Structures are given as structure tokens and as C-alpha cells.
Amino acid sequence: MAEAFKFELVSPERLLVSEQVESVVIPGAEGEMTVMAHHAPVMTTIKPGVVTVKTAEGKAERYVVFGGFADIVPAGCTLLAESAVHVADIDRADLARRIQEAREDVADAKDDETRSKAEQFLSQLTTLEGAILPA
Amino acid sequence: MPSLKDLRNRIASVKATQKITKAMQMVAAAKLRRAQEAAEAARPYSERMGAVLANITQAIGGGGEAPALMTGTGKDDVHLLVVCTAERGLCGGFNSQIARLARDHIRKLLADGKQVKIICVGKKGFDILRRDYAALILERVDLREVKTLGFVNADAIAKKVIQLFNEGGFDICTLFYSQFKSVISQVPTTQQIIPAGVPTATAEATDGGSAVYEYEPEPGEILSDLIPRNISVQVFRALLENAAGEMGAKMSAMDNATRNAGDMINKLSITYNRQRQAQITKELIEIISGAEAL
Numbered sequence: 001m002a003e004a005f006k007f008e009l010v011s012p013e014r015l016l017v018s019e020q021v022e023s024v025v026i027p028g029a030e031g032e033m034t035v036m037a038h039h040a041p042v043m044t045t046i047k048p049g050v051v052t053v054k055t056a057e058g059k060a061e062r063y064v065v066f067g068g069f070a071d072i073v074p075a076g077c078t079l080l081a082e083s084a085v086h087v088a089d090i091d092r093a094d095l096a097r098r099i100q101e102a103r104e105d106v107a108d109a110k111d112d113e114t115r116s117k118a119e120q121f122l123s124q125l126t127t128l129e130g131a132i133l134p135a
Numbered sequence: 136m137p138s139l140k141d142l143r144n145r146i147a148s149v150k151a152t153q154k155i156t157k158a159m160q161m162v163a164a165a166k167l168r169r170a171q172e173a174a175e176a177a178r179p180y181s182e183r184m185g186a187v188l189a190n191i192t193q194a195i196g197g198g199g200e201a202p203a204l205m206t207g208t209g210k211d212d213v214h215l216l217v218v219c220t221a222e223r224g225l226c227g228g229f230n231s232q233i234a235r236l237a238r239d240h241i242r243k244l245l246a247d248g249k250q251v252k253i254i255c256v257g258k259k260g261f262d263i264l265r266r267d268y269a270a271l272i273l274e275r276v277d278l279r280e281v282k283t284l285g286f287v288n289a290d291a292i293a294k295k296v297i298q299l300f301n302e303g304g305f306d307i308c309t310l311f312y313s314q315f316k317s318v319i320s321q322v323p324t325t326q327q328i329i330p331a332g333v334p335t336a337t338a339e340a341t342d343g344g345s346a347v348y349e350y351e352p353e354p355g356e357i358l359s360d361l362i363p364r365n366i367s368v369q370v371f372r373a374l375l376e377n378a379a380g381e382m383g384a385k386m387s388a389m390d391n392a393t394r395n396a397g398d399m400i401n402k403l404s405i406t407y408n409r410q411r412q413a414q415i416t417k418e419l420i421e422i423i424s425g426a427e428a429l
Binding site for chain 2: 011014015030069078
């Protein structure tokens with residue numbers, strides 16, 4: 001069994017998770033990454049997606065996050081999410097609203113740079129929707 | 136001299152008022168507990184955010200990469216004041232204290248020949264500042280419909296401020312809110328959020344920082360993502376402190392009101408009893424003197 005390390009998932013409203021875990025899958029801005037104990041120090045921004053936490057007892061928990069960043073040090077991992085909810089508690093209407101807003105952003109974008117950013121964000125959101133719908 | 140009936144009505148009405156203030160006090164106490172919990176729950180995020188921010192600025196090492204939100208425009212001609220107050224009154228001097236602090240600040244800035252713009256969060260501050268500085272108020276953020284303060288509310292305010300900054304609308308942004316010390320003491324505070332001062336690394340952060348960090352994407356890019364978020368967090372914290380402070384102030388104001396109503400009822404009851412006694416005595420005298428006359 002892999003060694004456990006401390007994982008914290010914090011949203012501005014509250015501390016969601018603070019426990020010993022075996023591994024965490026983070027949707028990093030430049031690709032998904034799995035964090036285990038003694039990971040090299042990394043700081044990364046995260047895109048909207050699903051964080052999968054495997055606790056020390058072997059349970060797997062999934063959380064939906066909407067952007068934020070992760071601070072990984074050998075001693076543990078802190079994930080500061082802009083907004084985070086457990087997959088079971090996700091509000092579909094809220095997600096649909098976010099997608100709608102992202103679509104409007106794409107339509108409103110004035111130059112190419114903001115448009116490509118908005119489109120990227122939209123595609124991340126729709127992927128996320130696809131990923132959690134069957135759940 | 137009021138009649139007995141008047142006094143009776145008066146006592147009844149003060150009693151009704153006392154019931155209301157008592158109820159408001161209890162509601163405020165319950166809400167205060169919730170507001171305090173919310174403020175406490177938000178603390179880990181802002182603490183970690185501070186640590187991460189210190190870490191990353193250290194990594195950049197004060198190079199020219201720091202975004203304008205952090206270093207400022209290099210001028211201080213146009214000031215933006217974000218004044219956060221409560222949406223409702225009946226909470227003692229809570230709103231007027233914040234407004235007074237803001238007004239003093241505005242007066243000083245105007246005297247120095249600076250330009251001032253105001254964003255009001257909350258109805259009460261708007262009402263007070265509108266009297267003197269209506270022309271300076273850009274906007275009023277209404278949170279009356281909001282039952283529980285969420286991060287989205289703070290984020291919306293922060294986004295507006297940042298957008299204005301990017302358009303070159305102001306040079307320095309200051310946040311006015313009330314710091315929650317305890318139930319009976321709330322201290323109106325100012326906090327400069329743009330340009331954000333470069334945070335100094337705490338001992339704990341430097342420990343972790345000795346290891347070489349990898350950044351994904353580049354530190355500069357993370358920082359430019361982080362700073363706006365940090366501003367949202369500061370606004371959020373200010374709003375939460377305000378919410379707790381408002382409830383604390385309301386609780387003590389309503390407690391005072393309840394006690395005053397009690398005092399008033401006592402005084403009125405004494406007057407009432409004395410007058411009733413006087414009337415009885417008067418009636419007795421009338422009967423006795425009538426009997427004697429026979």
C-alpha cells in the first residue's frame with residue numbers, strides 16, 4: 001500500500017477535505033496529474049474538472065472544482081478551489097448556467113486572445129459536464 | 136397630566152416595542168453565530184492564499200514580471216473607494232462609523248487635489264454618502280436579496296474593480312469595512328487592495344520555499360491568475376467580517392433598546408399607580424365630604 005500524505009481541499013467558503021490520502025488526481029492546467037506522497041514541489045493552476053481523491057482507507061471520493069490552483073509540497077497537497085462541490089451534490093442547473101455564461105463570453109469576446117481563452121474555458125466546462133453526467 | 140387611559144395605552148405600546156426589540160436581539164444573536172462560523176470557515180483559504188502568494192512572489196524575486204495589479208500604475212491621482220456597509224439599519228453606530236471613516240478619507244483626498252470615485256456596497260453607506268458626494272458615486276452594489284453571502288458576490292465586486300482598473304479608471308483602490316473584534320466592538324478599517332503590497336514571506340512559507348518549485352504554467356502566468364483571485368478573497372473576507380460585525384452591533388443595540396424599554400415601563404407603571412391612587416383618594420374625599428355635609 002502506498003504511503004499516505006495530507007491533502008486539503010479548500011474553497012473560499014469552507015474547508016472541504018482535510019485528511020490523509022493515498023493519491024489525488026488533479027485536473028491541472030497543462031494536463032491531469034496524479035499526486036502521491038513525496039511529490040516534487042509543484043504549483044499549478046487547475047481547470048474546471050473532477051478531482052479524484054483516494055483516501056488512506058481506500059475509499060475514492062470525487063469532487064467537482066471550477067478553477068483554482070494547487071500547491072504541492074513533499075509534505076502534502078493543498079488545493080485552493082474557486083468553487084468545489086462533491087460530485088453527489090453537484091447542481092446541474094448551476095453547471096448549465098456556467099456553460100451558458102461561457103457561451104456568452106465567447107460571443108462577446110472582442111479580440112482573438114480573449115476569444116480563444118473563452119472557448120477553451122467553454123470546452124473544459126462541456127467536457128466536465130460529459131464526465132459527470134452519467135454519475 | 137395624561138389620563139389613566141393614556142398611560143395604560145402608553146405602557147401597552149412600550150411593551151409591544153420591547154417584545155419586538157427582544158425578538159430582533161435573539162434573531163441577531165442567531166445570525167451572528169452563523170456569520171461568525173462563515174468567517175471562520177473562510178479563514179483557511181485566505182491564509183493559504185497568503186502563503187502561496189508570498190511563496191510565488193519570492194520565486195519571481197521582484198522581477199519586472201509582476202502584474203500591474205500588484206505594482207500599481209505608479210501614480211496616485213485617482214482613488215477608488217469601495218465602502219462596504221450593511222443593508223439594514225437598527226444596528227447602532229455600525230454604518231455611520233464606516234461612513235464617517237470613508238468621509239474623512241474622501242475629504243482629505245479632495246483637499247489634496249486627488250480625484251475620488253466611490254463604489255458603495257450596501258444600502259446604508261450609500262444613503263449616507265449620497266448626501267455629500269452623490270456625484271462621486273460610480274455604482275451601488277445591492278446585496279439585499281442575498282441570504283447567505285457567497286464567494287460569487289465578492290467575486291462580482293472584485294471583477295468590477297479589476298475591470299475598472301484595466302480600463303485605467305483609477306490608480307489606487309481602498310476597501311472600507313468594519314473589522315469584527317468582538318460582539319461589542321467593531322473597528323472601522325481601511326485596507327488598500329490595489330496595488331496589493333508585496334506580501335512578506337512568513338517563516339513557514341520560507342521553509343517550504345527552500346525546495347525548488349516547479350511551476351505549471353510559468354510563475355508570471357500563475358501570478359496574474361492569482362492576484363485577481365486574491366482581491367476577490369480580500370473583498371469576501373471584508374464582507375464576511377462586515378456581516379458578523381453588523382449582527383454583533385445589532386445585537387448590542389437591540390439589547391440596549393430592550394433594557395431602555397424595560398426602564399420606561401417601570402417609570403410609566405409608577406406614574407400610573409400613583410395617579411390611580413390619587414384618583415381613589417380624591418373620590419374618597421368627595422364621598423366623605425359629601426357625607427359630612429349632610
